[in-house]
Amino acid sequence: xxxxxxxxxxxxxxxxxxxxxxxxxxxxxxxxxxxxxxxxxxxxxxxxxxxxxxxxxxxxxxxxxxxxxxxxxxxxxxxxxxxxxxxxxxxxxxxxxxxxxxxxxxxxxxxxxxxxxxxxxxxxxxxxxxxxxxxxxxxxxxxxxxxxxxxxxxxxxxxxxxxxxxxxxxxxxxxxxxxxxxxxxxxxxxxxxxxxxxxxxxxxxxxxxxxxxxxxxxxxxxxxxxxxxxxxxxxxxxxxxxxxxxxxxxxxxxxxxxxxxxxxxxxxxxxxxxxxxxxxxxxxxxxxxxxxxxxxxxxxxxxxxxxxxxxxxxxxxxxxxxxxxxxxxxxxxxxxxxxxxxxxxxxxxxxxxxxxxxxxxxxxxxxxxxxxxxxxxxxxxxxxxxxxxxxxxxxxxxxxxxxxxxxxxxx
Amino acid sequence: xxxxxxxxxxxxxxxxxxxxxxxxxxxxxxxxxxxxxxxxxxxxxxxxxxxxxxxxxxxxxxxxxxxxxxxxxxxxxxxxxxxxxxxxxxxxxxxxxxxxxxxxxxxxxxxxxxxxxxxxxxxxxxxxxxxxxxxxxxxxxxxxxxxxxxxxxxxxxxxxxxxxxxxxxxxxxxxxxxxxxxxxxxxxxxxxxxxxxxxxxxxxxxxxxxxxxxxxxxxxxxxxxxxxxxxxxxxxxxxxxxxxxxxxxxxxxxxxxxxxxxxxxxxxxxxxxxxxxxxxxxxxxxxxxxxxxxxxxxxxxxxxxxxxxxxxxxxxxxxxxxxxxxxxxxxxxxxxxxxxxxxxxxxxxxxxxxxxxxxxxxxxxxxxxxxxxxxxxxxxxxxxxxxxxxx
Numbered sequence: 001x002x003x004x005x006x007x008x009x010x011x012x013x014x015x016x017x018x019x020x021x022x023x024x025x026x027x028x029x030x031x032x033x034x035x036x037x038x039x040x041x042x043x044x045x046x047x048x049x050x051x052x053x054x055x056x057x058x059x060x061x062x063x064x065x066x067x068x069x070x071x072x073x074x075x076x077x078x079x080x081x082x083x084x085x086x087x088x089x090x091x092x093x094x095x096x097x098x099x100x101x102x103x104x105x106x107x108x109x110x111x112x113x114x115x116x117x118x119x120x121x122x123x124x125x126x127x128x129x130x131x132x133x134x135x136x137x138x139x140x141x142x143x144x145x146x147x148x149x150x151x152x153x154x155x156x157x158x159x160x161x162x163x164x165x166x167x168x169x170x171x172x173x174x175x176x177x178x179x180x181x182x183x184x185x186x187x188x189x190x191x192x193x194x195x196x197x198x199x200x201x202x203x204x205x206x207x208x209x210x211x212x213x214x215x216x217x218x219x220x221x222x223x224x225x226x227x228x229x230x231x232x233x234x235x236x237x238x239x240x241x242x243x244x245x246x247x248x249x250x251x252x253x254x255x256x257x258x259x260x261x262x263x264x265x266x267x268x269x270x271x272x273x274x275x276x277x278x279x280x281x282x283x284x285x286x287x288x289x290x291x292x293x294x295x296x297x298x299x300x301x302x303x304x305x306x307x308x309x310x311x312x313x314x315x316x317x318x319x320x321x322x323x324x325x326x327x328x329x330x331x332x333x334x335x336x337x338x339x340x341x342x343x344x345x346x347x348x349x350x351x352x353x354x355x356x357x358x359x360x361x362x363x364x365x366x367x368x369x370x371x372x373x374x375x376x377x378x379x380x381x382x383x384x385x386x387x388x389x390x391x392x393x394x395x396x397x398x399x400x401x402x403x404x405x406x407x408x409x410x411x
Numbered sequence: 412x413x414x415x416x417x418x419x420x421x422x423x424x425x426x427x428x429x430x431x432x433x434x435x436x437x438x439x440x441x442x443x444x445x446x447x448x449x450x451x452x453x454x455x456x457x458x459x460x461x462x463x464x465x466x467x468x469x470x471x472x473x474x475x476x477x478x479x480x481x482x483x484x485x486x487x488x489x490x491x492x493x494x495x496x497x498x499x500x501x502x503x504x505x506x507x508x509x510x511x512x513x514x515x516x517x518x519x520x521x522x523x524x525x526x527x528x529x530x531x532x533x534x535x536x537x538x539x540x541x542x543x544x545x546x547x548x549x550x551x552x553x554x555x556x557x558x559x560x561x562x563x564x565x566x567x568x569x570x571x572x573x574x575x576x577x578x579x580x581x582x583x584x585x586x587x588x589x590x591x592x593x594x595x596x597x598x599x600x601x602x603x604x605x606x607x608x609x610x611x612x613x614x615x616x617x618x619x620x621x622x623x624x625x626x627x628x629x630x631x632x633x634x635x636x637x638x639x640x641x642x643x644x645x646x647x648x649x650x651x652x653x654x655x656x657x658x659x660x661x662x663x664x665x666x667x668x669x670x671x672x673x674x675x676x677x678x679x680x681x682x683x684x685x686x687x688x689x690x691x692x693x694x695x696x697x698x699x700x701x702x703x704x705x706x707x708x709x710x711x712x713x714x715x716x717x718x719x720x721x722x723x724x725x726x727x728x729x730x731x732x733x734x735x736x737x738x739x740x741x742x743x744x745x746x747x748x749x750x751x752x753x754x755x756x757x758x759x760x761x762x763x764x765x766x767x768x769x770x771x772x773x774x775x776x777x778x779x780x781x782x783x784x785x786x787x788x789x790x791x792x793x794x795x796x797x798x799x800x801x802x
Contacts, residue, residue, distance in 0.1 A: 042766060072761050077599065078713040078720070083483045090477050105602035105715075125594070179596030208589075208598065365527040365593060365603045372606070397596075 033095070033291065035069045036088030038081060038107075040100035042073040046261050047211070047236050051099040051122070054279025061284040062291055077102030085110035089117050095290050097122060097283070111135045118296055120286055122279075123181075125393035127298040129360055129372040136296050138282040139392035141303030142181075143188035144333055145275040147340045149257045149311050150192020151329050152273045152322055153230045156255055157197045159319035160229065165253055169193075171202040172223025174233040174240045176210045178405065182234045184387060184394035188340050189232050189257070189275075190403055195345070196325075203228065205406045213239040220244055224254050232257045241267035255317060262312040274312040281308045299392035304333050341385035346400040356380050358395050414793040436788045440781060444748075447780035451773045458769065466759055473758020474751050478636055484754055486642040489649040490707050491746040494728035496649070496656045496739050497700030500693040501555075502729075503660060503737040505673040506562065508694065510573030511701045512725025513580030514554045516718070518547035518705025520584060523716035526603045526610035526709070527591055539610055544706050551702015552695045554580065559694030563687035577725070584718050591716070600715045612711040614641045645711040652700060657739045669693055701725070734781065752777060 037055060041048035052071075059069065070091060072084050081103045088096050089110065095118045098107050104124035111119040111132050120136040121127075127137040153171070160166040171193060175182045190202045205223060207215040216239030220231050224247050231254060233240045244256035245267035256267055258274035281302045289296055302308025314322055332338030343353050360374030377390050387396050399405070452463030459466075474484050494511050501508035525543040534542070558572035593601040604610060615638040624631040637643055660666040668689045671679045679686050708720050727749060735741035756770030 070761060071764060072757075073766070076719055076722075078715060078717065079486075086479055087477075090479065101597060102599045102601070105605055109602065109605065177596055177598045179598070182596075362594060364607070365530050365591070368531055 033064070033068060034091065034093045035064060035287075036072065036085070036091070036093035036096040037069060038072045038075045038084050038088070038096065038098040038103060040075060040077065040098075040103065045211075045236075048073075048099060050260060050277065051279050054277075054281075055097070055283050057280030058283035058287055061280070062287045064287065075103070077106070079106070081106035082109050085119065086113070089114045093117065095120065095287070097286075099123070108132065108135055118290060122282070123393060125391055126362060126372060128391050129362060129374040131372065134296070136286060136298060136300065137392045138286060138300040139388060139394070140277045140279070140282060140308040141301055141388055142275065142277055142309055143184050143340050143387050143394065143396070144303045145277070145309035145311050146185045146188035147192040147333075148326060148329055149232070149273050149275040150189040150194075151196060151325060152192075152311065152314065152318060153189070153232065153255070153257050154193040154196030154200070155319040155322045155325055156272055156317070157193060157200065157230055160253065161197065166229050168227060169197045169200040169229075170227050171200055171230045171232065172220070172226065172228030173202055173204040174216050174219045174223070174231065174235055175204050175206045176235045177206060177208060180397040181394045183399070184396035185234045185275075186232065187346075187396060187398070187400055187403065190400075191340060191342075191345055192329075193230070194402070195329075200402070202403045203406050204403060207235055209235070211236040213237040216240045217243045220256075221247070224252060229253050230255055230257065233259050236260055238263060238266040241271050245270040258312075264313065264315055267315075269315070269317055271315045272318050273314050276310050276312055278302075278308055278310055281306050301388050301392045304330055339384035341387055341396060343380060343383055343385065346402075348398050348400055350401065353380060353385070353398065356385065356398065358390070360391060360395075414791075414795055416791050416793065418789060418791050439784050439788050443780040443784035444777065447777040450780070451776045454772065454776065455769075459763065459765065461763060466763070469759050469762045470751075470755030473762070474754045480754075482640050482642050484750055485646050486712055487754070488743075488746050488750045489642070489645045490704055490712065491724050491728060491731065491750055492742055493649045493652060493704040493707060494701050494724055495731035495735070495742045495746055496653050497551075497697050497704060498728050498732040499656055499660060499697075499737045499739060499742070500666075500669055501697040502732050503673050504669045504690065504693050506559070506690060506694060506697075507570040508555070508558075508573050508697055509570055509729065510554065510558065510576045510698075510725070511704075511728050512721045512723070513573075513577035514551040514698045514701035515705040515708065515721040515725050516577075516580040516584055517554045518551040518702030519709040519716050519720040520580075520587060520705070521546040521550035521702070522610075522706045522709040523591070523600065523603060524587075526714075530604045530607065530609040536609070536613075540612065540710065543610055543710055544703060547702045547706035547709075548699040549702070551705060552699040555694045555698020555701065556691060559691045563690045581718050584716065584720075588717065600717065602714050603716075604714070610710055611714055612641055612644050612707075614639050614643065642711065645707050648703075648707065652703070653739045653743065656700075660737065660739070665689075665692070730778070730782075734785070749774075 039048045039051065043049050043052055070088060070093060072088070075081050075084050077100060081098065085096055085107055097120045099122050101123045104121035104126060107119045107121040108126060108130055111134050115134055118134050118136060120138060122138045124137045127135040157166070157169050161169060171190065173186045173189070175186060186204055193200050203223060203226065205219045207219050209215060212235070216233065216235045216237050220240035220243035223231055224244070231240055231244050236259070241256040241258050241263040244254045247254045248270045254270065255272050256263060256270045257272050260276060261274060263271035263274050282300050285302065286300050329338060356379050357376050358379045359376045361370045362372045362374065363369070364371045379386050379390065385396055388394055455461055455463045455466050473480070475481050494515060498508055498511055522543045525539070525546050529539060554576055558569050558576060561567040561572060562569045588600055589598060591600050592598055616634055618639065621631060621635050621639050624634070660669065668679065668684050671682065671684060672686055672689050676686050705720065709716055713720060731742050731745045731749065734745050752774045756774055759765060760770050
């Protein structure tokens with residue numbers, strides 16, 4: 001009977017706390033709020049390390065102490081995630097975060113059963129359409145920092161072409177999967193390069209993994225063998241930069257642009273910069289709204305204007321004038337005078353894109369019916385594609401001219 | 412100085428600890444568990460300066476602290492037990508089936524395929540679940556029977572064969588994931604039928620029905636915590652298989668044949684048993700039960716498919732089956748302990764902000780002691796007075 005009593009008590013407490021929430025007047029309740037964080041890895045894994053760092057920063061910003069936070073490390077993307085989320089609810093957490101895309105559906109499952117708790121699957125894409133008020137997605141404007149890292153690469157490419165070292169402005173990109181997030185990222189990177197070197201062209205090769213040191217290394221080598229002189233990446237390991245560094249040491253002309261972490265440690269001469277996310281901004285915004293008792297938005301985003309994204313320190317191999325150019329581009333993005341997906345800078349199938357209606361509905365398992373009904377929205381207006389505006393997760397999935405996908409694992 | 416000799420094996424087919432009185436055997440194992448707890452306690456204290464008793468308390472609370480946690484424990488226990496029970500006929504036959512991982516995976520694949528492609532059909536839920544279960548068993552049986560046929564006909568090495576079949580199963584899963592991925596490009600299948608819950612094992616009595624009952628009645632609470640739980644069915648299915656397998660192995664003609672083939676194929680042949688038939692039949696059964704494990708994992712817990720669906724349980728189950736000496740009731744105890752350790756480890760890691768590796772150390776120590784205790788159960792150590800040549 002004790003257990004039943006415990007459940008009953010838990011329910012009463014949950015309901016009582018739900019009732020409290022509306023009357024939550026900010027800081028007074030901060031020290032009572034419990035927060036859960038579900039992580040796909042631990043501090044030894046770059047992607048999760050960036051999230052942990054960002055979250056700790058956010059805790060400082062909003063005044064949440066370490067003992068209010070329950071960390072759950074190495075939680076797999078299966079029923080374990082649902083168990084963990086339900087467990088955190090039972091432990092009294094009122095807001096629960098998860099950091100991997102695959103956690104999302106389990107978080108939504110738990111959100112359905114616990115309307116009094118806010119669930120925040122980071123990098124997820126269904127908060128807006130699943131019809132639950134207590135689901136929140138967060139995703140920074142990574143495409144902005146990708147574009148800027150492309151500008152850095154473009155400056156280098158221009159230098160190499162001006163001094164005659166390189167005649168073919170050929171770029172290679174090590175991608176994880178043909179997923180909208182990756183497509184959006186490599187297109188932004190490419191447009192950044194093309195803003196400096198208009199005749200540049202790029203090949204994308206997929207590794208079918210978010211993190212595979214050897215495969216990323218081999219893919220980078222394969223791209224260099226095809227004649228690529230700049231290697232970009234959307235995969236989480238240091239495999240590609242170290243391959244480029246080795247090739248450079250052997251006398252090949254090749255430079256690397258990384259992602260997530262500073263690559264100068266593994267590629268001191270080959271690494272130009274890395275596109276990075278500053279997760280603390282998004283975590284701070286979500287936590288602040290929650291603590292202030294505001295109605296939660298479904299999507300939280302932040303770009304250069306809010307310090308949500310950045311590039312890592314420029315490497316010593318960067319072309320002269322890069323830092324100034326980067327300043328100028330960032331200022332343009334911030335001022336809204338420069339748009340990454342400006343329709344005058346790219347074509348699809350030889351045509352300028354004047355209109356692109358994106359259907360935000362999600363489909364059922366065999367893609368025969370709609371699962372969550374979403375809006376159909378015109379994403380191009382005012383002369384540019386509005387990325388991450390109608391949903392935080394990227395949805396730019398156009399294949400633009402000048403980029404060739406070499407392997408397509410989806411077929 | 413010291414003689415080590417195998418204890419005389421009196422009881423061949425009963426699955427008892429050979430030689431030693433079985434109660435003494437269990438006593439030795441109990442002492443091993445207690446000793447391992449003491450040693451882990453010392454190591455916990457040395458590394459983390461935490462009170463070991465408190466750590467064990469957190470483990471227990473992490474596993475049994477709430478009814479939901481207890482049910483999650485029962486669910487994982489049922490899955491591990493199902494696979495272990497599936498391995499029992501193969502191992503008792505001395506057929507080293509290292510392929511449970513793959514058999515679970517193809518069972519899961521078959522289940523997921525049914526959920527994806529029949530989820531939108533008009534088949535009612537219960538027949539759909541039964542169909543899924545049979546599809547999973549057929550897939551698992553197919554994975555198990557291939558090495559068995561090769562072993563029976565050409566005497567191939569089943570250890571390598573079944574091991575390699577795991578890799579084929581993993582590659583097959585990797586092949587289907589991009590085909591079934593949801594959403595496109597994400598390379599994960601995601602929660603299948605998240606909205607309709609088609610093909611999910613759901614509680615016998617739904618939450619809605621329970622909410623309409625008299626909330627104060629003890630019967631309502633009983634229903635909520637038994638048939639109102641979706642994992643209740645998982646537990647029920649595995650309990651039935653466990654009991655059934657016990658009687659199959661110990662009381663049936665088939666079970667006797669398995670034991671004889673396991674001890675000596677020549678004896679079996681001399682007794683006019685069809686050894687090939689026994690091998691193929693037992694491995695079909697073994698694979699089918701492991702395949703059903705895949706069904707439980709996909710329809711009854713994860714509702715998705717990935718290469719991690721089997722999660723190494725196919726290998727852990729080998730330890731369970733081996734430690735239990737193919738006695739399915741003993742397997743219940745051992746899987747219960749292993750799942751407790753696994754879940755408890757996660758609880759301490761999160762409570763004390765330790766890396767999961769620390770808790771894996773504890774699990775490792777406990778397993779080492781238990782496996783080590785088998786040595787003392789199987790072998791006698793005699794101290795002789797002669798010196799010199801004796802050792």
